[in-house]
Amino acid sequence: MRKLLFVLAFAGISVASMAQNEDATEKYSVSTNSFWSNWFIQAGAQWQATYFAGEHGEGFSKSPLKSFRSNPQASVAIGKWFTPGLGLRIKASGIWGKAAERSYKFWNGQGQALFNLSNMLCGYNPDRVYNFIPFAGAGVARNCTDNLYVMGLSVGILNQFNISKKVAVNLELGWNRMENDFVAGGTAVNMATRFWDSHTNVLYAEVGLTYNLGKATWNKTPDVDAIKALSQSQIDALNAQLADEKAEIDRLKTMLANQKPAPAAPAVTKSIKEFITTPVSVFFNISKTDVANPKDLVNVKALAKYAKENNSNILVTGYADSSTGTPAINQKLSENRANQVVEELVKMGVSRDKISTAAKGGVKELGVESPVSFDRRATVQIVE
Structure with a gap:
């Protein structure tokens, strides 16, 4: 025994x-x-x-x-x-x-x-x-x-x-x-x-x-790396949005500082017009066409409201980063990102015939100091 x-x-x-x-x-x-x-x-x-x-x-x-x-x-x-x-x-x-x-x-x-x-x-x-x-x-x-x-x-x-x-x-x-x-x-x-x-x-x-x-199965462990990557992509998207807004604020400050005296009403009208025509950025994760952060669509919604009230045309431009993927892949990716944003605008009530698109493929537009993820975006702006 x-x-x-x-x-x-x-x-x-x-x-x-x-x-x-x-x-x-x-x-x-x-x-x-x-x-x-x-x-x-x-x-x-x-x-x-x-x-x-x-x-x-x-x-x-x-x-x-x-x-x-x-x-x-x-x-x-x-x-x-x-x-x-x-x-x-x-x-x-x-x-x-x-x-x-x-x-x-x-x-x-x-x-x-x-x-x-x-x-x-x-x-x-x-x-x-x-x-x-x-x-x-x-x-x-x-x-x-x-x-x-x-x-x-x-x-x-x-x-x-x-x-x-x-x-x-x-x-x-x-x-x-x-x-x-x-x-x-x-x-x-x-x-x-x-x-x-x-x-x-x-x-x-x-x-x-x-x-x-009792319990006879096993639960899969969470993919920690995937969660970290998703969180980081969301942080990158927010940082990119902040960088865009900071750049726009600096541009407006410079514009206002260099602006010549003019009658009050035309100056206000011009400032409003300049602000409305400023591009709004929507960011994407690498190789993806789904919007990375739904908060990006808040500014797009405000722009869509203006366009509907003033019967304005909208230009949506898609981008991919040039550091990943082939030119052909990046061109297709930028087209799909632009089309994705178009669909969001249509959901917001903008007539499809008032929207035009452009695709720039892989770019490095935001400068060497910005993360490469900032170039994975689409911009939305009012055009004449």
Whole structure:
């Protein structure tokens, strides 16, 4: 029993260590669930064939279908998945056994590590129907008829077919290798030193069901890099808008400083006209045609209102930055950005026949001191 506890403890530590490594890799990008999530129970019916260690040299047929070595069994198990690829279960099986024409009652308890290779090699997919799950473990078995306890090892393959988020059908093939004294008389018969004949071997095929308890799926971790990139693009768009507005303020200050005295009314009229005809910028993320920040459309809406009230024409000019993409791609990108802004103007009530467009392709218009992202824009202005 001490050996069993040592083996199970070692298996548990190994699986926990491997689970930490698995969560650290990009392929297993899922959030860690609580301890009470991803538990399952299983029940199944087996047909097993026992190869008794003591039958070596006795001339028994090796066929697993012979009635003197095969019998139906039942099994139950409870387990937990610690990650989409690694889990543990405790499984009990048995009832009736046969070995070399001897019948006996027994049970076999195994602690097993499960390896879902479908998730480990192909990535986690909550909608996957079939999962290929090898397993290996160790435990103890008891021959109730002869009152014998032995240690045992187990390996096998669990083929799992999901029919819902909660229920799966199992087809399991396994091998249990017991110590050679599992059946009374095993050490008194002509024993072989060969691998197969030196121990009692049990082969089985099992059909059963798995029922998932509580939460059975895994949430994907947020794409932190994508969130950071989106936030940075929004910051760049705001900075570009501020740079445009600052440049326009400086231009207006210079214009007002150099303006010659004139009658009050014409000066006011001219200033209003100059302000109205100032281009308004709408910014885009790299290689995108969707407006990066809906706040950019606030100034466009004010300009659209003026155009409708004064029956003015509007020019929309699209740009891309010259530091990325080919000229052909940038030309098409600038056209699409201009057209996107046109659609926004139409939604604001501007007649499409009052809008004209231009596409400048890849440019570097805002100077070497401005970030390259500032050139990914479209401008909207009133024209005569």
